[in-house]
Amino acid sequence: MSVNRIMGIETEYGVVRRGDVYANPMLMSSQIVLGYRDAFASGRRARWDYLDENPLRDARGFELQRASAHPSLLTDDPSRPAPSGDSDEANAGHIAVQEQERPRHAQYEDPGAANVILTNGARLYVDHAHPEYSSPEVTNPIDAVIWDRAGEIIMREGAREASALTESDMVVFKNNVDGKGASYGTHENYLVDREVPFGNIVRALTPFFVTRPVYAGAGRVGIGQRGEIPGFQLSQRADYMEAEVGLETTMRRPIINTRDEPHADRDRWRRLHVIIGDANLFEFPTYLKMGATACVLWLIEQWGDELEIPQPIASLELRDPVASVEAVSRDLTLSAQLPLVGGKTASAVEIQRTYIAAIRDERSRLRLHDHATERLLADWESVLDDLVRDRASAADRVEWAAKLQLLERMRERDALAWDNARLAAFDIQWADVRPGRGIAAKLRAAGATRDLVTPEQIAAAVTAAPTDTRAYFRGGLLEKFPSQVVGASWDTVILDVPGSETLSRIPMPDPARGTREHVGAILDQAGDVAELIAALAR
Numbered sequence: 001m002s003v004n005r006i007m008g009i010e011t012e013y014g015v016v017r018r019g020d021v022y023a024n025p026m027l028m029s030s031q032i033v034l035g036y037r038d039a040f041a042s043g044r045r046a047r048w049d050y051l052d053e054n055p056l057r058d059a060r061g062f063e064l065q066r067a068s069a070h071p072s073l074l075t076d077d078p079s080r081p082a083p084s085g086d087s088d089e090a091n092a093g094h095i096a097v098q099e100q101e102r103p104r105h106a107q108y109e110d111p112g113a114a115n116v117i118l119t120n121g122a123r124l125y126v127d128h129a130h131p132e133y134s135s136p137e138v139t140n141p142i143d144a145v146i147w148d149r150a151g152e153i154i155m156r157e158g159a160r161e162a163s164a165l166t167e168s169d170m171v172v173f174k175n176n177v178d179g180k181g182a183s184y185g186t187h188e189n190y191l192v193d194r195e196v197p198f199g200n201i202v203r204a205l206t207p208f209f210v211t212r213p214v215y216a217g218a219g220r221v222g223i224g225q226r227g228e229i230p231g232f233q234l235s236q237r238a239d240y241m242e243a244e245v246g247l248e249t250t251m252r253r254p255i256i257n258t259r260d261e262p263h264a265d266r267d268r269w270r271r272l273h274v275i276i277g278d279a280n281l282f283e284f285p286t287y288l289k290m291g292a293t294a295c296v297l298w299l300i301e302q303w304g305d306e307l308e309i310p311q312p313i314a315s316l317e318l319r320d321p322v323a324s325v326e327a328v329s330r331d332l333t334l335s336a337q338l339p340l341v342g343g344k345t346a347s348a349v350e351i352q353r354t355y356i357a358a359i360r361d362e363r364s365r366l367r368l369h370d371h372a373t374e375r376l377l378a379d380w381e382s383v384l385d386d387l388v389r390d391r392a393s394a395a396d397r398v399e400w401a402a403k404l405q406l407l408e409r410m411r412e413r414d415a416l417a418w419d420n421a422r423l424a425a426f427d428i429q430w431a432d433v434r435p436g437r438g439i440a441a442k443l444r445a446a447g448a449t450r451d452l453v454t455p456e457q458i459a460a461a462v463t464a465a466p467t468d469t470r471a472y473f474r475g476g477l478l479e480k481f482p483s484q485v486v487g488a489s490w491d492t493v494i495l496d497v498p499g500s501e502t503l504s505r506i507p508m509p510d511p512a513r514g515t516r517e518h519v520g521a522i523l524d525q526a527g528d529v530a531e532l533i534a535a536l537a538r
Contacts (some may be wrong), residue, residue: 002298002363003291003373004140006191006264006469008513009148011279012184014173014431026129027239028162030169033114033124033131035161036154037341039510044119047480052412057258059198059270097533099231099502100494117488119463119479120147121239121471124154128185131155131172136471136488137511142370143284144452150461156433174279175218175431176236178363179424181226182254183240186279190272190293191264191511193301202245202256202301203309207291207316208278208355210324211348213238214334215383216289218278218399221407221427223330223419232407234400236278238329244321255321265509272297276325281431281440283452284397288383291376295359295404302362305516312354317341319433332404334387335513349384356381381492402443403430453531473514476523477532484529495529504533 015032019021036244039513056082062304121136133151138144159170159501160362161306177183217234221227225239232241234464237253237329247256255276256444274293303310318338327336328348337345346354356377386394387401394403395414407423410416416423432438436445465475470491477493487494491511495504508514526532 001370001373002295002359002368002439003370003376004177005294006137006139006299007141007144007290008135008137008189009144009151009286009290010132010134010185010187010189011148011151011174012127012186013433014175014178014184015131016171016173018169018171020168023168024198026126029126029129029131030114031162031166032087032155032170032172033116033126035165036124036158037114039161040157040259041116041482043116046485046494047487048115048117049492049494050121051489051492055255057260059258082156089435096507097536098505098507100505101502117474117478117485118154119465120150120461121465121469121475122147122151122154124158128184131158135471136465136475138466138471138514139468141287141294141376142372142452144290145286146457146461147466148286149453149458152433154456155461156435159434166417168489170233172433173431174281174433175428176279177220177227177228179222179428182265183225183237185237185275186272186277188272188290188293189278190274190297191262192297194262194266194270195305196269196270196301196303197272197305197307198258200303200309201297203222203317204313205272205293205296206255206321207318208296209274210318210321211328211338211351212276212289213278213294213329213400214348214352214387215394215398215402216277216280216285216328217398218280218285218431219403219427221423227424232332232404232418233329234332235329237276238325241276241322242326255325264511278399279431280399281438282397282402282449284379284383284401284450285399287452288397290378291502292380294356295373295376295381296355298364299355299359302366313358315340315342315344316346316351316354336383349388352382352384356384357476370485375420396448398441402448405428406439415445427447467516467520468512470508470511470514473508473519473523476519480523480526480531481532495533497530497533499530504529506536 015025015028017028071220110511117123133155135147135151138147159172163170165497173282176186213235218236220233220236223229223231223233226324240253241255242252243254245256246252247258248254253275257273257275259273262268262269317340317485319341334349335347337347339345351494360377383394383397387398388478394441395405407426410423430439444451465471474493483497485493486496491508493506493508497504513525522532522535526535
């Protein structure tokens with residue numbers, strides 16, 4: 001299999017209070033998160049477990065000193081130094097239970113750090129003055145679409161509850177720019193074999209990420225970080241990418257992020273943290289970018305620990321990757337030639353086709369055949385063909401193409417220049433997640449988008465976790481024993497067993513364990529958490 005792997009999406013949403021340009025975004029974000037918690041998860045007050053987190057470890061083999069780190073990097077508990085993240089205690093093959101000392105005093109709950117762990121395995125919290133939805137771990141790109149779309153409903157309902165509570169009108173937007181110079185992220189995460197040299201990941205993925213916006217871009221009115229140049233471009237994140245490789249996520253943003261925080265057994269895996277992508281309202285680009293990235297990672301893993309990248313991928317090395325990000329995003333014809341290190345040039349579409357061919361060749365060599373991967377490769381190739389042949393024919397699958405098509409109609413009908421404020425307002429309204437308000441949502445309702453999942457699947461994913469990852473165990477515990485789950489993270493759950501002198505901490509270093517097949521019967525049969533822990537120990 002090459003399209004399947006552990007993956008997930010984190011999305012920071014834009015938030016405004018209509019009629020109040022001075023509204024505090026951090027306060028609004030907290031109100032949205034707590035509004036959702038109080039309305040739909042009032043009995044679930046589990047804290048986020050920061051014990052194993054270390055956002056300062058770099059995949060290049062060092063750890064940034066906390067005193068030298070920009071505050072935006074300190075995503076662990078701000079009340080104490082970044083922990084070591086050691087995982088010697090964790091056993092990747094079993095679910096073990098460890099004793100943890102109870103806090104001696106009630107822990108202060110900072111309203112500015114609002115956090116909710118959901119029964120669908122996701123995390124809803126405040127990150128850098130934005131409400132963020134981090135999806136549960138899934139194993140394939142279709143499920144990535146389902147639980148990402150579920151996040152839109154959760155965020156929308158949180159904003160509705162916060163609006164009612166504050167007697168105001170809060171609106172959330174699934175986009176990446178505010179039109180005033182700020183950008184907020186949509187981060188993808190992929191579990192990767194730790195034995196793969198990180199240098200191979202950098203060299204092989206850089207041309208792929210630089211050119212991926214041709215089918216994964218959400219489109220943006222305005223060029224430059226503040227939109228100071230009139231025009232339209234493919235990607236909302238392009239103007240904010242300023243480095244090739246680095247640890248930062250909110251300044252000097254890199255094409256390849258080096259955060260080495262696997263949220264899993266670090267001896268076996270690393271987590272590739274991708275910050276270059278756009279937030280997509282269309283389902284097809286989410287499916288395609290997640291599936292295509294998974295396939296490229298599979299190809300890289302086939303090279304093992306060899307330090308030399310084979311052809312034809314080696315020939316794709318870009319002479320100036322950062323400049324090429326900008327060039328791809330601003331090239332509406334998809335014909336711009338990007339300079340390569342060897343002296344040749346190639347267009348973004350040609351580079352993407354090279355990846356498809358290399359993956360197919362490797363799969364043929366290994367005699368691999370599976371429907372999900374073959375479908376992904378066919379969809380990937382088809383959308384590239386349609387974009388080159390007739391951009392309008394791809395507008396049902398490519399978000400930037402659909403957005404541009406409608407904008408061009410507005411410009412032609414009303415003789416509007418690209419610096420007209422109505423076009424900028426259209427761009428913002430595109431990402432409004434309120435029912436009947438967002439333009440992308442209206443296109444879906446009109447049948448103008450090629451959707452891949454059903455409304456019923458999305459609605460179910462609002463409360464139910466994926467059954468084939470550890471998210472099932474996390475979500476199941478929150479559903480069945482909400483008052484006994486006192487803390488959790490991606491790779492731990494902390495339970496309060498009545499009568500016990502200590503808390504019970506359950507490490508989950510293997511994302512493929514804790515599935516319904518693995519623990520479903522134990523969860524179903526346990527009458528209380530004491531019975532659950534006893535069953536896990538057997």
